[in-house]
Amino acid sequence: MKAVAPKKLNGEDWLEECFEYERTHEIAFASPRALLEARMIAEMDKARRPHRRAQLNGVAHRRKTAVA
C-alpha cells in the first residue's frame, strides 16, 4: 500500500474548498467492509430476537366455537 504525499497546503483556500464541498454534498460515508459487517450484525440481532406470538402481543386468542 502506497500513501501519496499530500500536496502543499494553501491554508484559507483549502478550508474554503472543504466548506464549499460540504455546502453542496451530503456527508454520509461508510467503509464497505465496515458497512457489510454492520449489516451482518443487524441481521444477526434480528434473527436472535425472539419471535413474539400473536397472543403475547395483546391480540386476543381466537377459539373455535362449538356448533350446537
Place this chain on the structure above:
Amino acid sequence: MKPIIFHVEAAGEFRPVELTFASESEVRRVRAWRKMTPATEAGEFAALAAKRWFYYTREGATVASLGELRAAVARNERAELAFLMVASAEWARRYKFLALAYCRRTWCHHLVLDFLAVRPGLSFANQPISGVGSGILASLMDLADSLGMETMWGEATASSASFYEKVLQIRPVKDLFIVHREAMHEMSQTYLANQKHRLAMAGKTPHIQQHESSRSKKAER
C-alpha cells in the same frame, strides 16, 4: 477530558462545535437517526454504526472516553478498540448531534475511520451549516497524532473519495486513503491555524482548543 473543539460556518459566522466520545446513552440517541424522514444514508449509517458499537460493547471492545482508550491500551497494547465520536453544539441545541464518526484503534495502534456521517439538512438561522465533516476529520487527525499513532486510514467509495481528496489533500484517492503521522500533524496544525486566523479576522476571541493531550505530547517533543 475536555472536548475537542473545532469551528464551522453557520449563518455567515464561525461557530464552535464539540467533538466527544459517545457514551451508551448517546449512542442510543445516534441510533434514533434511523427514524428520520425522509430516510437518508446518514440515518442508515448512524443506526448501523450504533448497532456495531453495541455489538462490540458486549464483547468489551469499545471505549467511551479518551481515558478508557489509554487505559485499555496500557492493559493490552495489541487491543482492538472501537469508539464513536459525536459532534454537538450549544447554539444548535435542536440537533442533539450534528454528526458522528465511528473509529477503530487497531492492534498496531493505527486509527481507522469506518463511518462518517453529518446529519442531513443541518441549518442555523435558515442557512446551511458547513464544515462539520472536515472539522471532524481534522480533529481525528489531531487526536491520532496526540495518541502517537503513526497512521490513520480508511476505505473510500466512489462518493467519498472526492471528499477525502479535498480534506486530506491527497490526489487521487481511490478505494483507500492513508495518512501518515507527519501529514496528520501538518494538516491538523494547518487546520487549527486557519481557524484561529478566521476567528481573529472576525474579531472573535480564538477559543479553539487543541486536544489537551495533544498539547502536552507536542510539548514533550
